[in-house]
Amino acid sequence: MLVALMWPGPVSLAAVGEKQLLAQPQRIPAWLRAGAIRPAQIPDPHWREEACTTCHRAPLNVARPRRRFRDTERLCGFCHDQGKDHVHVHPVGIAVSRRLLKGMNPGLREHLQGRAGRPRLGCLTCHDIRVQCRRENFRERKLRHAFLRGGPYRSRTGLCYACHPRRAYARLDAHAQVDAHGQVITNTCLLCHRKVPRQLSDGRAVDTELVVPDRYSQLCLNCHEVLPHPGGDLVFLDKGGPNHLVRPPPGIARYMEKMATRNGLILPREEDSGEIYCATCHNPHARGVIRNPRAARGADEPKRLRARFLCENCHDL
Ligand code: HEC
Ligand code: HEC
Ligand code: HEC
Ligand code: HEC
Ligand code: HEC
Ligand code: HEC
Ligand code: HEC
Ligand code: HEC
Structure with a gap:
């Protein structure tokens, strides 16, 4: 009696092979319930020459393929409802x-x-399933993560803003300084600079004054919490770890200059105090903004x- 209760029901198929699963995706939910397959066995039909007919009628007419299932959400659901992964x-x-x-972006x-x-949202609103239908795209599989419509996107949230207003959701990003066309977004500069800095043909930069007169780290701390920080706490209080936001002793200051020249970079310090601050170690600019290569x-x-x-630019290790 007990054995019968524990038996997962009549399983006529001892083992369902991948071929069969791809041919009859509509039976996957039942096979799972019956224990004939495990969720890990759900086959991946995407980007695959031999799996077109999981979703299209066989024989496949590539010029005019016909869909096997009218309801797209149902089709995707055969495999994707299971783990409720999404x-x-x-x-x-x-x-x-x-x-x-x-x-909304008209493309979506x-x-x-x-x-x-x-109108309502469906899987294909965001997932451009056709991308994985085309053989010539197969090589791009890695680039086209989740075949997101309009992708690939630079960040996970890129797609979201095709529908949701960016301003309502975006965390202000001081480092978004160059637009999609490579143009500098000068408004961003004013988060930190009094005026939009200009760069002269001889490599000099003018109008670079910052919006704070001293304690430059404030520029960053509005948006960043940095505890704990590498090399130790950056607490300006007196506990634990090396506090890097200090005026380097002469030995280190000389070493910094030597290394900066040797390694072709800059290690800027606060103008008046000579102290190290966040931008000594981090470059807050986007690539393409600053012309002076160092x-x-x-x-x-x-x-x-x-x-x-x-570390070795300041510490003689
Ligand atoms: C996971 C399901 C699925 C798989 C696998 C799949 N397709 Fe599709 N395919 C679709 C759906 C759904 C559409 C309709 C898309 C739409 O309406 O935007 C479609 C559309 C198409 C179209 C018409 C789109 C166009 O550009 O006009 C072609 C051609 C096509 N598929 C070929 C293939 C080929 C060839 C394969 C195998 C290499 C394949 N598909 C694999 C689901 C799939
Ligand atoms: C026959 C089962 C099956 C069907 C039908 C199916 N999928 Fe998938 N899909 C999978 C499997 C398996 C994976 C791989 C999952 C993994 O690796 O975690 C996958 C992966 C994906 C991914 C991520 C792929 C990537 O390249 O990053 C997306 C997006 C996706 N499916 C969307 C869909 C949509 C939309 C449909 C309906 C049009 C659909 N799938 C139909 C089984 C299926
Ligand atoms: C509003 C847009 C949107 C809709 C609608 C949508 N997805 Fe997605 N989906 C995404 C995004 C964005 C990702 C990528 C998440 C990431 O980067 O990990 C994703 C990822 C996935 C993945 C890959 C699994 C993973 O977590 O990486 C699968 C599978 C998937 N979607 C299936 C579906 C199915 C099936 C539907 C319809 C029931 C659907 N999606 C509807 C936006 C959407
Ligand atoms: C194709 C358009 C589309 C895309 C792309 C999209 N959404 Fe949505 N989203 C909607 C719609 C439609 C609603 C329903 C609410 C409405 O109509 O205002 C919604 C609702 C939401 C909600 C519920 C809260 C609310 O505002 O009502 C959240 C959270 C959300 N989306 C986050 C995201 C995220 C995160 C992404 C990117 C992964 C994303 N959306 C991509 C269309 C989209
Ligand atoms: C998050 C704060 C921040 C933002 C935003 C910012 N800067 Fe700066 N900028 C600094 C700091 C700090 C310095 C001094 C350290 C340095 O040179 O990197 C600086 C220095 C510069 C310099 C002098 C570099 C050199 O040659 O020594 C130029 C030019 C400059 N910024 C241009 C820009 C432009 C153009 C923008 C807008 C696209 C911008 N900055 C946005 C913080 C910022
Ligand atoms: C207006 C808010 C804002 C200000 C001001 C700001 N940042 Fe950021 N910062 C961000 C956002 C948002 C990101 C994440 C986006 C990205 O990675 O480009 C980020 C990313 C970073 C990262 C990379 C973090 C990682 O995990 O890769 C560093 C380092 C950083 N900022 C340093 C600075 C420094 C130094 C300053 C001051 C000169 C500064 N930021 C000023 C918003 C800001
Ligand atoms: C002495 C050099 C130095 C100074 C000064 C410094 N940082 Fe960093 N910071 C680093 C290093 C190195 C890392 C990378 C650690 C890693 O890769 O794990 C880092 C990492 C970060 C990150 C990424 C954190 C993460 O989660 O990965 C942020 C944000 C950041 N710093 C902001 C700041 C801010 C804001 C300041 C000023 C208050 C600052 N840093 C001062 C060296 C420095
Ligand atoms: C921009 C220069 C600079 C960089 C980069 C830098 N340091 Fe420092 N570090 C200093 C200065 C200045 C001091 C304070 C020395 C003093 O006051 O004698 C210091 C102190 C320390 C101390 C305390 C040592 C002592 O003698 O008290 C440690 C540990 C340390 N740094 C580790 C690191 C590590 C790890 C890195 C790389 C993540 C790093 N530092 C990167 C400049 C730097």
């Missing part, structure tokens, strides 16, 4: 508000699902660091 990324099926509809608006007059080092590099082996 429920957190975005709700689907919801109606689109007028306001959002107006602001076109792909809303549902009847005219009552001052440009570190722009958009990992953690915006001015050098990969940073």
Whole structure:
């Protein structure tokens, strides 16, 4: 009796092979429930020559393929409802508000699902499934993460702003200084500089005054909390770790200058106090903004660091 209760029901298929799963995706939910397959066995049909007919009718007419399942969400759901892996990324099926509809990127608006007059979000609104249909795209698989419509995007949130107003959601990013066309976004400069700095043909920069007269780290601390920080706490209080925001003793100051010249970079310090501050180690500028190659080092590099082996520019290790 007990054995019967624990038995996962009549499983006629001892083992369902991948071929069969790809041929009959509509049976995947039932096979899973019956224990004939495990979730890990759900086959991946994307970007695959031999799996076109999981979604299209066989034999495949590449010129005019016909879909096997009218309801796209149902098709995707055969495989993707199972682990509920995606429920957190975005709700689907919801109606689109007028306001959002107006602001939406037309490229996405076109792909809303549902009847005219009552557009709603579907999987294909955001996922351009056709990208993975084309053989010539297969090489791009890694680049086209989740075949997001209009992608690839530089950041995970890129797609979101095709529909949601960027201003309502974006964390102000002081380092977004160059637009998609390579043009410098001069408004951003004014977060830190009094005027938009200019760079002369001889490499000199003018109008670089900062919006704070001293304690330059304030520029960054409005947006960044940096505790704990590499090399120890950067607490300006008196506990723990080396406080790097200090005026370097003469030995280190000389060493910094020597290394900066040797390594072709700058290690700027506060003008009046001569103290180290955040931008001594981090370049706050985007690549393409600063023309002087030494001052440009570190722009958009990992953690915006001015050098990969940073410590040895100040410490004689
Ligand atoms: C995961 C399901 C799925 C797989 C796998 C799949 N397709 Fe598609 N395909 C679709 C859907 C859904 C559409 C309709 C897209 C739309 O309406 O925007 C489509 C559309 C197409 C179109 C018409 C799009 C156009 O550009 O006009 C072609 C051609 C196509 N698929 C070929 C293929 C080929 C060839 C393969 C195999 C290499 C394949 N598909 C694999 C789901 C799939
Ligand atoms: C036959 C099962 C099956 C069907 C049908 C299916 N998928 Fe998938 N899909 C998978 C599997 C398996 C993966 C790989 C998951 C993983 O690696 O975690 C995947 C991956 C994906 C990914 C990420 C791929 C990447 O390149 O990053 C997206 C997005 C996706 N599917 C969307 C869809 C959409 C939209 C549909 C419906 C048009 C659909 N899938 C239909 C099984 C399926
Ligand atoms: C509003 C846009 C949007 C809609 C609608 C949407 N997705 Fe996604 N989906 C995304 C984004 C963005 C990602 C990439 C998340 C990331 O970077 O990890 C994603 C990732 C995925 C992945 C890859 C799994 C992962 O977490 O990386 C799968 C599978 C997937 N979506 C399936 C679906 C299915 C199935 C539907 C319809 C039921 C759907 N998506 C509807 C935006 C959407
Ligand atoms: C294709 C358009 C589209 C894209 C792309 C999109 N959304 Fe949405 N999102 C909607 C719609 C439509 C609603 C329903 C609310 C409405 O109409 O105002 C919504 C609602 C939401 C909500 C619920 C809160 C609210 O404002 O009502 C959140 C949170 C959300 N989206 C986050 C995201 C994120 C994060 C991304 C990027 C991964 C994203 N959206 C991409 C269309 C989109
Ligand atoms: C987050 C704060 C911040 C923003 C935003 C910012 N800067 Fe700066 N900028 C600084 C700091 C700090 C310095 C001094 C240290 C240095 O040279 O990197 C500086 C120095 C400069 C210099 C002198 C570099 C050299 O040759 O020595 C130029 C030129 C400059 N910025 C241009 C710009 C422009 C143009 C923008 C807008 C696209 C901009 N900055 C945005 C903080 C910022
Ligand atoms: C207006 C807000 C703002 C200001 C001011 C600001 N930042 Fe940022 N910073 C951001 C945002 C948003 C990101 C994340 C986006 C990115 O990675 O480009 C970031 C990323 C960074 C990173 C990379 C973090 C990582 O994990 O890769 C560093 C380092 C950094 N900022 C240093 C600075 C320094 C130094 C200053 C002052 C000269 C500064 N920031 C001023 C908003 C700001
Ligand atoms: C003495 C050099 C130095 C100074 C000064 C410095 N940093 Fe850093 N910072 C680093 C290094 C090195 C890393 C990278 C650590 C890593 O890769 O784990 C880092 C990492 C960061 C990160 C990324 C944190 C993360 O989560 O990965 C931010 C943001 C940052 N610093 C902001 C600041 C701010 C703001 C200041 C000024 C208050 C500052 N830093 C001063 C050397 C410095
Ligand atoms: C821009 C120059 C600079 C960089 C880069 C730098 N330091 Fe320092 N470091 C200093 C200065 C200045 C002091 C304070 C020395 C003093 O007051 O005698 C210091 C002090 C220290 C101390 C305390 C040592 C002592 O003698 O009290 C440690 C530990 C330390 N740094 C580790 C690091 C590490 C690890 C890195 C790389 C992540 C690093 N530093 C990068 C300039 C720098």
